Amino acid sequence: MFSANEKKKFGKLKKGLIDIVGSENIDDSTSGRLVYSYDATPNYQSLPDVIVAPGSAEEMAAVLKLCNDMETPVYARGSGTNLCADTCPLKGGVVLLFKRMNQILELDKENLTITVQPGVITKEICDCVEAQGLFYPPDPGSMAIATIGGNISENSGGLHGLKYGVTRDYVLALQVALPNGKLIRTGGKLTKDVAGYDLTRLFIGSEGTLGVITEATLKLIPKPESQKTILALYQDLEAAGRSVSSIIANKMIPATLEFLDQDTLKAVEGFAHIGLPTNVQAILLIVQDGPAEIVDRDIQRIAEICREQQAVDVQLAASEEEAQKLATARRTALSALARLKPTTILEDATVPRSEIAKMVRAIADIAQKYDLRISTFGHAGDGNLHPTCLTDARNTEEMERVEKAFAEIFEKAIELGGTLTGEHGVGATKAPYLKWKLGEAGLEVMRGIKQSIDPKGIMNPGKVFADVSIEREATAK
Amino acid sequence: MFSANEKKKFGKLKKGLIDIVGSENIDDSTSGRLVYSYDATPNYQSLPDVIVAPGSAEEMAAVLKLCNDMETPVYARGSGTNLCADTCPLKGGVVLLFKRMNQILELDKENLTITVQPGVITKEICDCVEAQGLFYPPDPGSMAIATIGGNISENSGGLHGLKYGVTRDYVLALQVALPNGKLIRTGGKLTKDVAGYDLTRLFIGSEGTLGVITEATLKLIPKPESQKTILALYQDLEAAGRSVSSIIANKMIPATLEFLDQDTLKAVEGFAHIGLPTNVQAILLIVQDGPAEIVDRDIQRIAEICREQQAVDVQLAASEEEAQKLATARRTALSALARLKPTTILEDATVPRSEIAKMVRAIADIAQKYDLRISTFGHAGDGNLHPTCLTDARNTEEMERVEKAFAEIFEKAIELGGTLTGEHGVGATKAPYLKWKLGEAGLEVMRGIKQSIDPKGIMNPGKVFADVSIEREATAK
Numbered sequence: 017m018f019s020a021n022e023k024k025k026f027g028k029l030k031k032g033l034i035d036i037v038g039s040e041n042i043d044d045s046t047s048g049r050l051v052y053s054y055d056a057t058p059n060y061q062s063l064p065d066v067i068v069a070p071g072s073a074e075e076m077a078a079v080l081k082l083c084n085d086m087e088t089p090v091y092a093r094g095s096g097t098n099l100c101a102d103t104c105p106l107k108g109g110v111v112l113l114f115k116r117m118n119q120i121l122e123l124d125k126e127n128l129t130i131t132v133q134p135g136v137i138t139k140e141i142c143d144c145v146e147a148q149g150l151f152y153p154p155d156p157g158s159m160a161i162a163t164i165g166g167n168i169s170e171n172s173g174g175l176h177g178l179k180y181g182v183t184r185d186y187v188l189a190l191q192v193a194l195p196n197g198k199l200i201r202t203g204g205k206l207t208k209d210v211a212g213y214d215l216t217r218l219f220i221g222s223e224g225t226l227g228v229i230t231e232a233t234l235k236l237i238p239k240p241e242s243q244k245t246i247l248a249l250y251q252d253l254e255a256a257g258r259s260v261s262s263i264i265a266n267k268m269i270p271a272t273l274e275f276l277d278q279d280t281l282k283a284v285e286g287f288a289h290i291g292l293p294t295n296v297q298a299i300l301l302i303v304q305d306g307p308a309e310i311v312d313r314d315i316q317r318i319a320e321i322c323r324e325q326q327a328v329d330v331q332l333a334a335s336e337e338e339a340q341k342l343a344t345a346r347r348t349a350l351s352a353l354a355r356l357k358p359t360t361i362l363e364d365a366t367v368p369r370s371e372i373a374k375m376v377r378a379i380a381d382i383a384q385k386y387d388l389r390i391s392t393f394g395h396a397g398d399g400n401l402h403p404t405c406l407t408d409a410r411n412t413e414e415m416e417r418v419e420k421a422f423a424e425i426f427e428k429a430i431e432l433g434g435t436l437t438g439e440h441g442v443g444a445t446k447a448p449y450l451k452w453k454l455g456e457a458g459l460e461v462m463r464g465i466k467q468s469i470d471p472k473g474i475m476n477p478g479k480v481f482a483d484v485s486i487e488r489e490a491t492a493k
Numbered sequence: 494m495f496s497a498n499e500k501k502k503f504g505k506l507k508k509g510l511i512d513i514v515g516s517e518n519i520d521d522s523t524s525g526r527l528v529y530s531y532d533a534t535p536n537y538q539s540l541p542d543v544i545v546a547p548g549s550a551e552e553m554a555a556v557l558k559l560c561n562d563m564e565t566p567v568y569a570r571g572s573g574t575n576l577c578a579d580t581c582p583l584k585g586g587v588v589l590l591f592k593r594m595n596q597i598l599e600l601d602k603e604n605l606t607i608t609v610q611p612g613v614i615t616k617e618i619c620d621c622v623e624a625q626g627l628f629y630p631p632d633p634g635s636m637a638i639a640t641i642g643g644n645i646s647e648n649s650g651g652l653h654g655l656k657y658g659v660t661r662d663y664v665l666a667l668q669v670a671l672p673n674g675k676l677i678r679t680g681g682k683l684t685k686d687v688a689g690y691d692l693t694r695l696f697i698g699s700e701g702t703l704g705v706i707t708e709a710t711l712k713l714i715p716k717p718e719s720q721k722t723i724l725a726l727y728q729d730l731e732a733a734g735r736s737v738s739s740i741i742a743n744k745m746i747p748a749t750l751e752f753l754d755q756d757t758l759k760a761v762e763g764f765a766h767i768g769l770p771t772n773v774q775a776i777l778l779i780v781q782d783g784p785a786e787i788v789d790r791d792i793q794r795i796a797e798i799c800r801e802q803q804a805v806d807v808q809l810a811a812s813e814e815e816a817q818k819l820a821t822a823r824r825t826a827l828s829a830l831a832r833l834k835p836t837t838i839l840e841d842a843t844v845p846r847s848e849i850a851k852m853v854r855a856i857a858d859i860a861q862k863y864d865l866r867i868s869t870f871g872h873a874g875d876g877n878l879h880p881t882c883l884t885d886a887r888n889t890e891e892m893e894r895v896e897k898a899f900a901e902i903f904e905k906a907i908e909l910g911g912t913l914t915g916e917h918g919v920g921a922t923k924a925p926y927l928k929w930k931l932g933e934a935g936l937e938v939m940r941g942i943k944q945s946i947d948p949k950g951i952m953n954p955g956k957v958f959a960d961v962s963i964e965r966e967a968t969a970k
Contacts, residue, residue, distance in 0.1 A: 124847070125742055126738050126741070126742050126846070126847040127741075127845045127846055127847050128741060128742075149744060150744075170687065171687045171691075173685045173687075177684050177685050178684055181684070182684070182685055184691070184694075185662065194934065194938070196934075198934035198937075199934070200931070200932060200934045200935040200938065201932070201935070202931075202935065204845070204910055204911060204912055205845035205910055206843055206844075206845060206875070206876060206911065206912055206915065207654050207655055207658070207659070207846075207874075207875040207876070207877070207915075208650045208654050208659055208843055208872070208875050208876075208877045208915035208916050209843065209912040209914075209915060210647065210648045210650075210698050210912075210914050210915065210916055210917070210918050210919070211912045211913045211914050211919060211923070211927060211930045211931065212919060212927055212930070212931050212935070212936075212939055212957065213695060213698070213699055213939050213942060214648075214661070214691075214694045214695060214697065214698055215935065215938060215939070217691045217694040217695070218690060218691060218694070218695055218942075220691065221687050221690070221691055222690055222691075237746070238744035238745070238746065239744075261603050264603070264604075264605060265602055265603050265605075267626060267627075267715035267716075268715070269714070269715065307784070307786070307787050307790075309784075309786055309787075310784050310786075310787065313784075366683055366685055366686065367683075368604045368681070368682035368683060369603070369604055369684075370601070370603040370604050395685070397684075398683075398684040398685050399683060399684070399685075400684070400685045433681055433682055434681060434683060435681055435683055435685075435686040435687075435688045436688045437686075437687050437688050438683065438684075438685035438686060438687065439685050439687055440687070441687050442687070442688060442689060446688070450688060450689055453688045453689070454677070454679075454688065454689050455677060455678070457671065457673075457675035457676070457677045458677040458678070458679065458689070458692065459689075460675075461671070461677060461692060461945075461946060462689055462690050462692070464942075464945030464946060465690060465695075465941075465942055465945055465946075467945065468938075468941030468942055468944065468945045469938060469941060469942075480689065
């Protein structure tokens with residue numbers, strides 16, 4: 017495994033790590049390393065050298081300093097649910113776990129904030145605050161298993177993005193361990209704070225390439241008093257897209273506005289058995305929340321708009337229970353689709369919401385062109401679609417077509433004023449395409465920042481910054 | 494004025510600038526330079542060498558490249574309303590104006606966005622979108638004369654911060670000219686976008702020290718259907734502070750929650766003559782907006798809470814017109830106070846809202862200790878107070894006491910978990926204190942970013958980064 021020199025270096029690293037966290041919090045067994053060699057992203061696997069679980073911010077900072085001194089790569093890893101290979105230890109080195117930093121530290125009901133360690137599961141935060149009549153809106157599909165540290169590092173979105181925003185909009189303060197071994201605090205329990213650059217938001221969504229989040233203070237809002245759910249059924253994909261634009265152009269912002277195409281509907285119904293319609297081309301799952309009288313009014317107007325836009329049926333969820341079932345079913349979309357074929361490749365190209373209908377049509381055309389099975393579901397209100405390719409990684413010829421098809425999907429999203437990734441992150445999977453969105457000058461600014469904070473490049477190497485960018489076909493033409 | 498060498502260099506600069514923007518868009522007359530030698534901040538003045546008004550993003554980028562090549566400082570300046578000397582050309586060089594880049598480019602009703610050039614006046618944006626039933630919430634006190642470019646560069650706040658957030662929360666996309674002469678675009682008409690570091694928010698609030706904003710796309714929301722305003726009157730400052738915490742702990746988030754102390758009330762009433770009470774210690778001006786039935790319910794509950802917390806009276810604004818008068822009167826607070834003494838020094842120390850009562854008390858104690866007249870008003874719901882010292886810059890002895898008093902106010906704000914500046918920015922005035930909030934390690938991260946984007950330090954030199962930090966008394970003890 018190691019050369020003599022490497023072995024000596026690893027021995028020194030291991031001793032240093034034991035000094036910091038204790039031998040019981042280190043694992044360099046083959047089985048242990050295998051467990052952390054991959055994440056939820058298909059086709060990426062690489063063995064780390066050692067797994068380390070620091071117990072405090074100070075231990076985390078000391079581990080980073082040691083790794084920086086020894087030029088050893090580090091990968092912060094929550095629950096490994098990310099979909100861009102961000103927690104795959106591509107260049108070996110140290111995987112950092114947060115299982116000893118998983119406490120809710122404070123719920124402040126006067127300032128409406130909660131302060132947590134990075135290893136807390138997101139749903140645990142939601143449940144904790146909802147019990148107090150409060151609300152933490154960001155709800156990525158993986159919220160029942162993902163950690164808040166991971167959510168912050170990826171700037172996770174979810175079903176509530178349209179009305180309530182994403183993780184970024186709810187982080188007030190961070191403590192971050194830097195590769196130089198220092199701890200910094202950004203922000204505070206403050207609505208307004210302009211003391212210096214917005215470092216809080218620089219670290220949010222930086223995918224572990226700049227520092228490791230060791231504590232976060234999150235903003236809470238009062239829990240909406242009530243909510244109602246409707247399903248609008250369509251035989252025409254573009255009619256569904258038009259409904260989305262029309263609802264918002266009519267100045268209503270639903271709490272959730274999800275799109276599922278027929279393929280996804282069939283997969284979800286086959287998995288969840290809750291009586292979803294499978295004989296239509298697409299549905300919109302629409303939730304409004306707020307004071308009861310306003311919810312009633314909005315839901316009625318939204319239903320009218322959907323009918324005007326040729327929805328073939330609009331169904332109101334009969335009870336809170338049925339509404340919950342629908343929301344849960346929607347969350348299972350990825351798992352349900354994943355059962356159908358050996359490999360599921362899920363992307364999240366995002367467009368301005370006015371372009372949803374065009375994008376849905378373009379995805380269908382691209383799937384046909386490359387003879388692939390691509391199901392589409394996603395957060396239609398955000399323009400954040402999840403085209404999902406059901407394929408088989410062992411079929412090399414098909415995988416080449418998959419790659420070409422997704423490159424065309426990215427191309428189309430950008431052409432429509434959109435982006436490569438709305439909520440999954442760049443990681444390793446989209447790094448080669450990032451230049452398409454940011455241009456060389458934008459990438460250069462990012463590289464400068466990375467270099468200034470992590471000069472030795474130990475933080476999550478191989479992610480966000482590609483060794484080689486893929487050239488854009490349209491540009492080359 | 495110039496040495497022979499400097500004269501030659503200036504000649505070359507001027508010729509280069511004329512080549513880019515044309516001689517009609519350049520002014521190096523003494524009177525022209527005098528006009529732009531200061532901004533709304535007392536006690537700061539410095540002559541620039543030349544005033545330049547580029548007509549496009551490309552011209553702006555070319556001017557930056559020229560200045561970077563010649564190592565000439567540049568200062569982007571909107572309307573010069575800022576209160577931290579951010580637009581004062583401390584080190585000479587070029588002042589950049591936006592009077593030729595002041596167009597609204599697009600109002601997109603389907604995606605609820607507006608795209609503007611940086612020189613547009615903020616109120617013009619508000620009026621334009623309100624005519625369409627839409628709402629751009631950030632409303633700094635200076636909105637009737639300040640430019641949106643300035644608001645973005647300062648991450649301006651305002652009266653709507655508590656419920657609706659600040660400028661940062663409404664900027665979706667930017668075009669920025671960099672000192673290397675390149676133009677970059679960040680973000681898009683997208684609720685969700687995680688393609689790379691959050692450069693949009695890095696430039697927001699960077700006070701012109703990293704780049705010049707040449708275009709911005711702003712997020713709009715539906716205009717609230719109705720609003721109501723109440724005044725709660727107090728004979729006890731801390732009772733007012735407790736009311737603020739209690740309203741929010743009761744899960745209501747008012748659209749506006751302003752605090753004015755007796756001194757401010759007297760000054761405003763003397764200026765605006767609208768019948769404000771001047772025989773009480775303080776008032777809260779509270780606005781709720783939304784659907785009419787919800788506004789009624791909230792306003793009633795808020796009034797009850799204020800009475801429970803010993804408000805001596807609670808008055809409902811009789812009409813929309815009266816409510817508007819109150820809001821306008823509140824906006825005049827700074828001007829009204831400024832009439833009373835030759836020099837007005839306004840700060841914006843900010844604390845978690847639970848600490849408002851303590852902070853108001855501390856400011857009063859500090860004023861007494863240093864024998865100064867400090868009036869306090871501000872955005873109580875945000876914990877964003879504006880202690881305002883009425884003084885006279887010609888009285889050196891008093892000015893020394895003013896400086897000491899404000900250092901103590903900053904100290905106290907940070908001790909209470911707050912910040913040096915909630916919405917006015919660091920600029921030159923708070924740069925020496927910034928270390929108190931960020932620590933040396935945080936400042937170091939900021940310096941690294943600055944160095945990577947503006948290696949020659951031409952962008953607004955003398956701001957944000959102090960040549961010498963003031964040491965914190967408490968730390969020294």
